[in-house]
Amino acid sequence: MNRNIKKVAVLGSGVMGSRIACHFANIGVEVLLLDIVPRELLPAEESKGLTLQSPAVRNRIVNQSLDTALKTNPSPIYSKSYVSRITTGNFEDNMKEIASCDWVIEVVVERLDIKKKVFDQVEEHRKAGTLITSNTSGIPIHLMAEGRSADFKANFCGTHFFNPPRYLELFEIIPTADTDVAVVDFLTHFGDKMLGKTVVLCKDTPAFIGNRIGVYSMLALTHLVEKLDLSVEEVDKYTGPAMGHPKSATFRTADVVGLDTLVNVANGLDQNAPNDEAKGVFQLPAYINKMVENKWLGEKTKQGFYKKEKDDKGNSVILSLDLKSLSYKEQEKVKSATLEATKPVDDIRKRMKVYEGGTDKAATLFRAMHYPLFEYVSNRVPEITEEFYRIDDAMRAGFGWELGPFEVWDALGVRETIAKIQTEEKRLPGQRGEVAAWVHDMLAAGCETFYKVIDGVKNFYDIASKSYAPIPGAEDLIVLDHIRDEHTVWKNSGVTITDLGDGVINCEFHTKMNTIGGDVIQGLNKAIDLAEQQYKGLVITNEGKNFSAGANIGMIFMMAVEQDYDELNMAVKMFQNTAMRIRYSSIPVVVAPFQLTLGGGCEFSMHADFVQLHAETYMGLVEFGVGVIPGGGGSKEFALRASDEYQPDQIVQNTLKERFLTIGQAKVSTSAVEAAELGYLQEGKYAITMNRKRLLADAKAKVLELANAGYVQPAARKDIKVLGNQGLGIVYVGASSMRAGNYISDHDKKISEKLGWVMCGGNLSAPTEVSEQYLLDLERKAFLELCAERKTLERIQHMLTKGKPLRN
Template sequence: MERHIRRAAVIGSGVMGASIAAHLANVGIPCLLLDIVPGQLTEDEKRKGLKLDSKEVRNRLAVNAIKRLKKTKPAPLYDGDLASFITPGNIEDDLGRIKEVDWVVEVIVEKLDIKKQLFKRVEKVWEKGTIVSSNTSGISINAMVDGLSEEFKKHFLGTHFFNPPRYMKLLEIIPGKQTLPEIVDVMNRFCEKKLGKGVVIAKDTPNFIANRIGAYSMHVTLNEMLDKGYTVEEIDACTGPAIGRPKSATFRTLDLVGLDTFVHIANNMYEKVTDEAEKQVFKVPDILQNLVEKGWIGEKAGQGFYKKVKNEKGKKILSLNVQTMEYEPQKKAVGASLEAAKMAKGTKQKLKSLLSLQDRYSELAWNTLKKVLIYSAEKVGEIADSILEIDEAMKWGFNWELGPFETWDAIGLETSVKRMEAEGSSVPQWVKDWIEAGNKSFYKKQEGTTFFVSDGAYKQLEPKPEVISLRTLKEQKKVVKANSGASLIDLGDGIACLEFHSPNNAIGADILMMIEQSMEEVRSNYDGLVIANQGRNFCVGANLMMLLMEAQDEEWDEVEHIIRMFQNTMYHLKQFEKPVIAAPHRMTLGGGVEVCLPADQVVASAETYYGLVEVGVGLIPAGGGCKELICRLSNSVTNPEADIQPYVNKIFETIGMAKVSTSALDAKKLGYLRNNDTVVVHQDHLIYEAKQAALRLVQQEYAPKPKVDIRVVGSEGKALLKLGAYQMRLAGYISDHDQLIANKLAHVLAGGDVPAGTRVSEQYMLDLEREAFLSLCGEPKTQQRMQYMLSKGKPLRN
């Protein structure tokens, strides 16, 4: 019988436990959150006359944890209302309730003896067949259940979430010696498909995969700094984007994680590993120990390797001089290899550029990188079955662009091994055997299929039907049409995908032309169209630089042509006779939203930050954004006597304040997404789900949307909107220019100067949008805002 996880219990309501409960709530899994019973009353509880046996007191830790979820940043919940899925309790009164759930996850203090005591208690009330796991970051899974029944052990495993659980992709599943394979399969499937995680299977070894390799990388980098006298800034310059790692690099990452947490991980490794040379690498350097003793443990203490201080300009970040233990102004690391890496495109080219020039920073990158590569190769078979789990763990858990073995391929496997051996490094025999057998890389691609080394031979990476890779489809020659801004790709089964690939996926004439051409192609040869891409963000809006240049040159005919072209293309997309599905992810702003609005359905990644933000650059939406939200409102209110002004007010506020959703669910609350739009938690599955949505519409014998007139609030409604803007100006909340923009927006959303209740055409509304947009483009203060956004990346208030 197939198992399903429909309810869960989390034991431990600290930051991690509460956040795991929150993510379960995000995906609709009701969750019991348990913690210990407090031993003392708070002053507030005393004032209320509560006793230690009051339920409110006994559940206090879990109750307070749920309250904190709504205030925590970054938000653990997609929407604060989802906290209702979490029920607070305590392990004295409510432990027996775990009989009601399908999965129990322990998230208490990282001490083996305390965990063992808890699992003894859990086993006494445990319902046979219920899955139980520990969210440990490094304690032995087998040791936790030593002495418990064989049946309990069969249903027990490790499930190591990375923090914060909502946002971090990696989840390590660690089976115990007795864990049933079917239990591992159930958790693997559930965590990937329901929780949206990238799952790797790890072995029960100290710190598992990602923390093992990540901690080793941190230590060799620290040791290199101390041995060679590098500064904190120099280390971070060489161990961040220059080698495909996050901007936080080494020391900002340590500050974020917490130096005390890192020392705990390092000590765990030092105690558990048996190889003496490896043990010495994990020995905590004196400097780290000193910082922890001083309480300088990173971001949560306000200082670690970096420290924020206030100055006349606001805030300034100082860096630690590890020689003097004083904080000093940062000194930018400058070198030929760093500059070469900065100029190179793509991680592979950055790595080659950084390592090819023999200078101080090239040497630093090489000396740390080679040790991590060799160490990773030594651990294949010990911490994971193959190189694939190690690479995926580092990419998903530490946000590396390339895993260790992908990095090795990028820098050249043969040449790098020769250099390592020439310098006296000991490369694992299996790597040398692999090269001697005539292989030049750990991975290879053949006709769009990926192979990786496993047990001395290339093994095919089994494709998952839910994961559609546009890059792989392009390698398989599935591109139907393409230009500089976009491509039309055959997804199979009669569905085509329109992919944006301009810089930042910004919309310009090339993308608009490809949308029109794609509709022609789909009209003749396909059943439906998906609009999706796999860039960092779906679309950050229209090409602002091009628009500003035309406005500054007063090429108003050209500006009007661009806007009219955008409007016409979106209108054609809305009236297209085949189903259109939009699949946005991450930043989807301005014109990116306007591309999605005409679609029959939006299938959005849960992590979609969606908003019409044009007022931030002194403009209003003019690609149909204003028109489409008012059109949806008009269509949804069937009673001709109903007052729609309150709903128009809400749209006015949403656009006028440039509100951006914090998730796809929040986008529904803001009115950007409709009830029939769906949310996908696993972003890698997004295009697959969008394709399935298109196929369902095809099977339902899709018919194009009928043209309907739009009911507007007219001049009376406009006056109310303008009054609201006027009051905000009087109160000092907005500037004169903000008020001007708000008045233009009010004119458009109200449908101009017609009587209330008038029905107007979509083209009429588009004309209002375009006229308002053009007039704002000519305003010097709007051009200043556009310029500021392009140069500073944030809005200007003028």
């Protein structure tokens, strides 16, 4: 049957339920969010004369839960306007409305008896063929299906989102023996393309895949702390970004998740996985049990492995827990020769080899945690999954690891690491020093790695056939790492241009934070030259953590300090000219941004023929923070867009004001949707890709669509209406009143006036139509004048040294 998910019911509005509801609203689905009816009135409700039959009371729990979710930061929803897609209700009055839903997701408390009661109601009201799934993280899925109708069982499985559902990519699907294969296929497709998730098919085993391996890994570290005499801050320093793990590392992550949650999963694994050879790892060290007893559970109880306090001067300080005395102390600085050695190694795979080869405590911990992990994950195949790559997918998508355990093993060398596992002395409970037989079979079959890229497609070692096979779906993706070596067209120190096939090339930045300096500008112009000469079109994107943090302000600072204004003028002009080439080249240019897209990265996006952006794109013109205005065409572009929005009989200053404030307040979008709302994207000239892995393929497809439709080079604009003094008066009055109210500094006022001067077209006596080049020249002049200001240089220096803006 063809399925179309138009409306979803989410049963249970707690932390997970309310946020799952928000994410479905994000993708345009109508949501019915239900929860229980309160049994008692609150004093405030009694004082208003309400009763238990009042709708406001009956829906209090669900409404409060949704309200709490919407107030969290980061937000679970792309845009406040999307909240209207969520309708709230309760199990008693509104359960019958699930008859209009295409998918019912149960997210109630983790008790089988309660879940079964909820499913009794679902069975009564759902229409045949409706999907029913449970978001449980621990209860066996097959137990929930017992006693249900054949249609219920065929359409039922587990769908486990990780928290927070908007941001964590892992989406585990856990079918039962009765689940229709077509249901699994549909959910896999929907999770990938619509929800933007990494979909991992799991067996119905304790904690499924993500938590089984993730909790094992975290608990292994709690045992190694004692074995290796490590402190809390040492573990978090060693197991953070240097190792390819999130900044929160191990113990900070435990504080965020909640120690009680970690303990509950550990106890469940200890009880429900009796044949797990490493189950001793799930038996908690004494200090963990004592912390739980003391209710030191992390952020929810204001203390865990870390505790925030005020010092004698009233400043906030974060203390760490001494695991021997169980008292809090000042954090100690952690130094490591191994970590220092890893810093210059950007390639995560090469960094793993450097990390493993160290001789200090950090390297000892690396080996002591990874060797038993490799043994453990090899033994989980085929218990929790038939295909080992799903374990790597789960750890990357659910726990934020850059590499999954098998990928790390590949980086270290499979064959040589097996010998080290056999001789490792710091063993964990259940570790025997021997990996699963299938790994030895793999090596015997002549396959030296778990993964292998063949013709640009990532393959994995297939245990059944003892040969490599493409990872399902990999052929639909374009991964620069997999094609760069063989298909590089041109490169310099900051850019690589790669042939994507079908007449499309990609220009990729690879500077620090993908900042834009002379090498990137050169590379972009070279890419446009090549595309105009030999190809159908150009994509601009990369596979870094962020699309671009903007212009290289270190370069700007150096030229400004040395008062080399001719050189600075030339650099800014080159930046502007590059933005204009992106817009006015003879071939279609699609920019595909994601994550941080600031300053120049935003300006290049604003000048593209089309922007194919990831849903999680944080876009903004933030130049005010370093004391200047957007100088790469951003100020000009907002003047142009304001001009296009002016309507007859409209107070045009209001339109200008909105555009002005977006730059003046350095507004950064919290999603791709909000980027459009802030005016960084134009209607009909952008599309959102939910799954980051599909972004480059989608961008390439758009280039081909534009080229095949008969792309025509646009003409530069000469009809931009600027308001001159009519608009400047509003800008100056507004800046003066903000300064008088002490909302901005004198320098902020000066920057505001410079921006207004550009956006209004300078000192013109009446509204006038001007060209883009006219505005670019004004923009560049204002930018250079601000770079000559001492306070601007102070702001740039502060950003370079402290990493945050200075208000002076």
